[in-house]
């Protein structure tokens with residue numbers, strides 16, 4: 262027995278990182294806010310997953326061009342980020358809201374105002390009943406120099422938006438807690454496990 266409350270299978274995998282995917286739909290740049298994101302592996306090539314409802318306008322662009330960008334907005338872009346998530350390209354032109362740049366593909370428009378962006382190639386799509394799960398391979402990552410420390414992305418400077426579905430709010434990062442692959446070392450030693 263447990264005192265814990267059953268929550269009717271509520272998805273507890275929040276917060277998640279709030280991203281903006283960019284693609285070209287029928288020749289027009291479009292941006293969509295996506296928070297259902299996943300890291301598929303660590304290594305090269307590196308794959309990312311995005312769950313995108315089939316009713317959205319962006320899907321056609323990603324499926325047609327097999328190209329998209331992943332933009333990581335900072336806190337300062339909360340209004341634009343929310344806008345891309347409440348307005349559809351079916352009825353509104355979202356192409357001119359923020360300035361863009363391109364990497365290799367003209368079908369993966371990236372947002373200059375986002376401190377970090379990734380250009381992706383669509384590797385495969387998992388066809389769920391309601392959602393396309395787009396799995397993209399990272400072709401290149403672009404970062405503003407002021408969010409890079411020793412060649413690595415400094416997450417405290419990116420100041421990303423974390424999305425929580427229970428509160429329906431954007432949250433921000435707190436302070437670091439401890440070193441990963443490090444905080445458990447003393448316990449490992451104490452328990453003398455291998």
Ligand SMILES: Cc1cc2nc3c(=O)[nH]c(=O)nc-3n(C[C@H](O)[C@H](O)[C@H](O)COP(=O)(O)O)c2cc1C
Pocket residue numbers: 279291292293294295296297298312313314315316317318319320342343345346347348349350351424
């Ligand atoms: C914070 C936030 C997160 C969202 N995350 C997702 C998501 O992960 N998957 C999804 O299909 N829609 C998500 N949406 C909804 C789409 O962004 C929204 O319906 C958008 O207007 C669709 O744009 P489009 O029709 O131009 O493609 C999210 C919206 C917000 C505000």
